[in-house]
Amino acid sequence: MKDSFGREINYLRVSLTDRCNLRCVYCMPENGIHNKLPHEAILTLEEMYEVIKSFVNLGITKIRFTGGEPLVRLGVVDLIEKVKKLDGIKEITMTTNGILLEDFIEPLKKAGLDRVNISLDTLDADKYREITRGGDIDKVKRAIKKAIEYDLNPVKINTVLIGGFNDDEIEDFVNLTLHYPIDVRFIELMPIGEAKNFAKSKFLPNSTVLSKVGSLEKIESEDIHSPAQYYKLPDSIGKVGLINPISCKFCKDCNRVRLTSTGKLKMCLHSDREIDLSSYLKNGADLEEAIKLAILSKEKEHELEKDIAIKKNMNEIGG
Ligand code: SAM
Ligand code: SF4
Numbered sequence: 001m002k003d004s005f006g007r008e009i010n011y012l013r014v015s016l017t018d019r020c021n022l023r024c025v026y027c028m029p030e031n032g033i034h035n036k037l038p039h040e041a042i043l044t045l046e047e048m049y050e051v052i053k054s055f056v057n058l059g060i061t062k063i064r065f066t067g068g069e070p071l072v073r074l075g076v077v078d079l080i081e082k083v084k085k086l087d088g089i090k091e092i093t094m095t096t097n098g099i100l101l102e103d104f105i106e107p108l109k110k111a112g113l114d115r116v117n118i119s120l121d122t123l124d125a126d127k128y129r130e131i132t133r134g135g136d137i138d139k140v141k142r143a144i145k146k147a148i149e150y151d152l153n154p155v156k157i158n159t160v161l162i163g164g165f166n167d168d169e170i171e172d173f174v175n176l177t178l179h180y181p182i183d184v185r186f187i188e189l190m191p192i193g194e195a196k197n198f199a200k201s202k203f204l205p206n207s208t209v210l211s212k213v214g215s216l217e218k219i220e221s222e223d224i225h226s227p228a229q230y231y232k233l234p235d236s237i238g239k240v241g242l243i244n245p246i247s248c249k250f251c252k253d254c255n256r257v258r259l260t261s262t263g264k265l266k267m268c269l270h271s272d273r274e275i276d277l278s279s280y281l282k283n284g285a286d287l288e289e290a291i292k293l294a295i296l297s298k299e300k301e302h303e304l305e306k307d308i309a310i311k312k313n314m315n316e317i318g319g
Contacts, residue, residue, distance in 0.1 A: 001059040003298040011062045011225065011256040012055050014048065015318035016073040018261055022097050023133040024121075026160065026195040027314045030133060043263045045075045047281055049082055051259060054287045056086045058295075064117075066095040066318030068261070077107045084112030093117065095158070095319060099135060101143035109150050116147050117156040117185075122166050123173065131165065148181060154238065156183045158319075161209070163202045170212045177238030185228050185241035190270075193313035206242040216240060225255040245270075251301035257294075258317060265294050269317060270302035 001009045018037055023030055043051070052063060063083060070076055084092055091114045098118040108116075120140055122128050128137035147155045159166065159173055173184045189195055189203050210216060216231040219239065227250045228241030258266040263278030275294045280287040 001292065001295055004296045005298070005300055007252075007254060007298070008059075009255055009257060009295050009298070010060055011064070012052070012060045013064045013066055013256060013258045013318055014052065015066050015068065015259065015261050015316065016048070016070045016076060016079075017042065017068040018316045019072055020067060020069040020097070020315050021072055021099055022069065022135050024097075025131055025133065026162065026189060026198065027193050029194060037262060041262050043261060043278060043281075045073075045079045047263070047278070048259075049079060050281060051263065051277055051287065052083055053086060054291055055259075056083075056088045058288060058291055059088070061088055061090040062093070063089065063091075064093045064095060068315045068318075069097055069099070070094055071096055071100040071104055077104070077111045080108065080113055081111035091115070095119065097132070097135070098140035098143040100139075102139060102146055105143070105146050105150050105152070109152065113152065115154070115156070116152045117158050118144055118147070119158045119160075120144075121160050121162065123169060127165070131162075144180075144182070153181055154183045155181075156185055156241075158185050158187055160187045160189050161204050161206060162189055163204045165202070167204060167208060167212075170209050174209070174213050174216070174233065174240055177236040177240055178233060180238055182238040183228075183230075183241055184238065185243055187243045188245055190245055190314075192317075193315070206244045209240070209242060213240075225253050245302075251299075254298075257298065260312075260316060260318075265291070266317065267294065267298040268302055269319075271299055272312070273299070 003009055020028060023032065065076065080092055083089060092112055093115045094113060095117040098120065118140065121131050125137045128135055144155060161167065176182060177184055186206050186209050188206050215233055219230050219232050221228065221230050228243045231240045258269065260266065263276060264274040265277050266274045277287060277290060280290045
């Protein structure tokens, strides 16, 4: 499936829920979501499956489940098992905060999950509790170890770089790649959600990582569509990725679209424009036509540097 700029769109990110068991300070308000979606507004998992099936018929080969926190959605393992059986699916991945992951790893692996990205912004238990407003880092550390054991590799650690909070831990995160077969990926904080109101000093360019760790060597990425530029320490077993949505555009190689838990299709993470697919669900043929038209309207590139803040929070979009 090609968009109107000739880009092959083969990657769908699916947000299973806007709910979450954490309240990261840059993502969600302290008391949870302002406008909690009514139960009826959320697609059932059967509806979700129907939408995903249409995308796969049209050429989507890779699906990432995200949220909110995808593991708080009941039935997620069954959904993955069904999606994995669709003809054309090459890879199923998940982005999770890791809090519930340890007990899910075995069933997820059996259901067909290929890889997992785990979000972790600090290695310190107290700072973790502060940034997530109450999370227990030990659960996440145990989940990371188990994910490696169960070969959900490479396990990717997503670390949002926040000035004055974790820039003093950059070396510690990078050094993890000396001992574990993981990819540590630093993500620039985006002015989305709660972070819209953050002081300028909290937004650091990812080049900070390179100036702090001079021994990182650039390596070629195996996937040209990956938003990350990859580096390596000499003798490390893992890699370091830099995801720079603000300081470096990767729109020309963008191969992805996003489905929200209410059935809205977002062609670009940094745009408020979305197309409601939920109304097409009753008729499979129409749904595929609607998807094709939506893909043709995908934005050429984002305009983040113009300081236009999008309205939805990350927990609604899925990152
Ligand atoms: N709850 C899951 C998790 O935290 O991994 C999945 C959803 S979360 C919205 C997906 C990713 O978006 C996380 O890695 C999170 O750190 C990141 N994120 C949330 N708000 C962000 C922001 N304002 N800037 C950059 N990344 C953000
Ligand atoms: Fe929840 Fe993920 Fe947002 Fe943190 S970043 S509040 S874990 S959705």
